Amino acid sequence: MTRVIAIASGKGGVGKTTVAANLGIALSLLEEDVLIMDMDIKMANLELIVGLEGKKATLQDVLSGKDNIYNAVYEGPGGVQIVPAGLSLPNLKKVKRSRMEQVFEDLIGNVDIIIIDSPAGLERDALAAMSPADEMILVTTPEVTSITDTLKTKLIAERMDIDILGVVVNRNQYYEEFLTPDEIESILEVPIITIIPEDDELISFFAYGTPFTVEEPESPTSNIFMELAAYLVDKEYYQPDVPKESFISKFIDGILGNIPFKAKKIKGY
Ligand SMILES: Nc1ncnc2c1ncn2[C@@H]1O[C@H](COP(=O)(O)OP(=O)(O)OP(=O)(O)O)[C@@H](O)[C@H]1O
Numbered sequence: 001m002t003r004v005i006a007i008a009s010g011k012g013g014v015g016k017t018t019v020a021a022n023l024g025i026a027l028s029l030l031e032e033d034v035l036i037m038d039m040d041i042k043m044a045n046l047e048l049i050v051g052l053e054g055k056k057a058t059l060q061d062v063l064s065g066k067d068n069i070y071n072a073v074y075e076g077p078g079g080v081q082i083v084p085a086g087l088s089l090p091n092l093k094k095v096k097r098s099r100m101e102q103v104f105e106d107l108i109g110n111v112d113i114i115i116i117d118s119p120a121g122l123e124r125d126a127l128a129a130m131s132p133a134d135e136m137i138l139v140t141t142p143e144v145t146s147i148t149d150t151l152k153t154k155l156i157a158e159r160m161d162i163d164i165l166g167v168v169v170n171r172n173q174y175y176e177e178f179l180t181p182d183e184i185e186s187i188l189e190v191p192i193i194t195i196i197p198e199d200d201e202l203i204s205f206f207a208y209g210t211p212f213t214v215e216e217p218e219s220p221t222s223n224i225f226m227e228l229a230a231y232l233v234d235k236e237y238y239q240p241d242v243p244k245e246s247f248i249s250k251f252i253d254g255i256l257g258n259i260p261f262k263a264k265k266i267k268g269y
């Protein structure tokens with residue numbers, strides 16, 4: 001049976017896409033058969049952070065009846081399968097959200113886990129991204145406004161019978177104004193499943209389309225994503241001893257402009 005897990009929040013910009021991408025890749029590195037679907041069709045950016053922008057068939061094309069979902073699945077970093085939403089604005093007008101049901105009917109049974117990268121808020125697209133999900137991970141920062149918005153999302157998800165797996169507290173750092181983990185848990189009444197610190201390196205990897213979990217496997221933040229993935233599928237994970245790349249090979253890679261990962265198209269299932 002395929003698990004469908006939505007990564008959702010109330011407020012925008014709290015790290016849903018970062019979590020969806022790195023968690024999906026981490027699950028794939030644990031040999032799970034995973035597909036990440038960008039359902040933020042108006043403000044898509046998953047494809048940018050996994051280096052898959054400019055693909056011919058996207059979710060927009062599928063929802064506008066121009067293509068089928070199998071042509072919109074690409075192999076991403078770490079072997080994860082990715083459905084990019086598409087960046088084209090004119091295409092958006094032709095999108096019919098009612099086609100989404102067929103998309104999930106086609107995918108369910110073909111993969112073990114589908115991770116949905118949801119839009120922020122509670123507008124029509126955000127609700128459409130929640131509706132195929134059986135499970136949800138809430139993402140919030142430790143700010144009061146982010147937590148109160150996340151509470152609204154949680155209440156709606158519960159009404160939709162979605163099982164809330166827990167909260168990821170992202171961009172954590174110490175400020176007197178920020179809420180503590182205990183305060184966050186007691187407001188949301190949901191357990192915190194992981195805390196990701198503010199990490200400047202995530203921002204630069206995000207900008208260059210090279211996901212952190214693949215590029216910096218030995219970093220503490222990558223380790224957090226691997227542990228979260230292992231927890232979700234009830235597997236053991238031990239951080240491997242990754243030999244540090246020598247200064248010389250990094251230097252040579254830098255000069256030659258070597259691209260560490262090259263995306264390729266998956267041919268159907
Ligand atoms: N732990 C972190 N440390 C530092 N920067 C982070 C962290 N997590 C995410 N970011 C940065 O925050 C920005 C927003 O992240 P992201 O796009 O994942 O949020 P989002 O919730 O998907 O946003 P949206 O609601 O617009 O879809 C990005 O620039 C990302 O690199």
Ligand SMILES: [Mg+2]
Pocket residue numbers: 016017018040045117118
């Ligand atoms: Mg996003």
